[in-house]
Amino acid sequence: MLSFLGDQVLGRDVCVYSGSVIDVFGRAGVGEHATRSTLTRMVGRDLLRRQREGRRMYFGLTERSEAVLRDGEQRIWEEGAVNRRWDGTWTLLGFSLPESWQRQRHDLRAQLTWNGFGPLFGGLWIAPGETDVSGLVAELGLSAHVKIFRAHADAGMDIGAMIEETWELDELAKRYQAFVRRWQHWETAEPAADEALALRLRLSTQWLQVVRRDPRLPVKHLPDNWPADQAEKTFRTVYTRLTPLAQQSADHLLDLVPVRPPV
Template sequence: MIREDATIDAGELYDVAAVLGMSDQQVRLCIKRLVAEGRFTHEGRGRRATLHATAETRAALEPGSEFLRFAYAQDRGQVGWDGVWHLAAFAVPESDRQARDAIREALVYHGGAPIQGGLYVTPHPWEDRITRVATTLGIGDRLTTLTTTDLSFGGITDAPELAARLWPLDRIAAGHERLLSFAEQTLTALRTATPTEQLTLAVALAVEFDLAVDPDPLLPPELLPPNWIGARARAAVADCWRELDAAPLPPIRLFRWYTEAVAEITGA
């Protein structure tokens, strides 16, 4: 719901929340918590209020845009795999458990799969991002990165077999099956929706997209089963955003990310 100027219109927020089954009191409590956490500032009262995203909140949104663009670029064959595996290893003592847990979460967030204690792998270049995270956590000297084209795990060397062994592809595929079904239903609903319903469907679609894609390492097609459900689900979402692109939606930042990524698919 964050607009291009980093604000949220409270009236739109209350309207969308109501369609999603939330009461005004629930929305007020959520706003109060977000302000208390320092994620937004608040100006005005009730439905006439404006929420302003803080610098920290705005910065946290940008990786989502990069992730979205990469997913669609890979789906349309603009990003290929060079056969190189990227590995990262860390050794953080128990006394610094918080940093150890944080670097582990960062490695998984960036698509890494654990091979053994403290060693993670991905087919995508991640050295710069992971190094920045480790440096921020104060454990930059405890991180090792390396690449190889000769990876063996449990005696498996075939790349697609390795991917199936290292990542929970069945569970990831199930999430995309749900996204595909939701996108197909949304496309039908959009064609007769009111402006508020369109906005609500757009927000719900973005949420469903995140639920399916967040645990997805976005493996290259070379490592995935043929006709991978993830690409088909994202294509269905793209159809919805093409429909939404013709609607008079407010200037919400998330919508721009999707419409730009979808426009690049067709070259528009």
């Protein structure tokens, strides 16, 4: 759903008719009940807003969902999957939580993983570059239990070995390789007009699922022939090839209305 909203709603100040969403997702193999449930859950989580027009219900972005989508847009199109501009800086985050705070510990670790951190030691996590997580720490109510520093490795430090010990590189590499195997065919194949939109939706979703798990480690310290570069080229090539037909289909299928300001 986030991939769909990022492609069709973000930056356009429009709301999309629920029936249009159901139609598009049906073409991608997602049932009506699952689509309606997702829309309802996202409204409940302040990721979508409802707007009624006559007898039809439309859905638009909230400030929260727009921020999430802008972050995804930056990760995919601006930062990319390969970190060639690392300046040697690391962000270190240490935390100490009471043993009974299992939920808070789980939430913190999940957020740190999403933001590119890996567990250097039990309560000490590390991420490449200057990663600002003070906001999420405050949102979780853990500011008093967390300390954040910027650092550089000692000259004798084996950064490559540290990376292999801290992050699961094999699993990440397999995800990139699987993505290439799944989509490389479409670098040259011609999609049918009625399947391009669903294909692009699957493509964007699968790519985001890969890059969201990638901490964007400095490429000079990664194994030779790191597969992220090839996977990103495949993604961009296929996305570009699918877009003209996909957008023609979207323009035909989607019922969009302008966002109304709150009364």
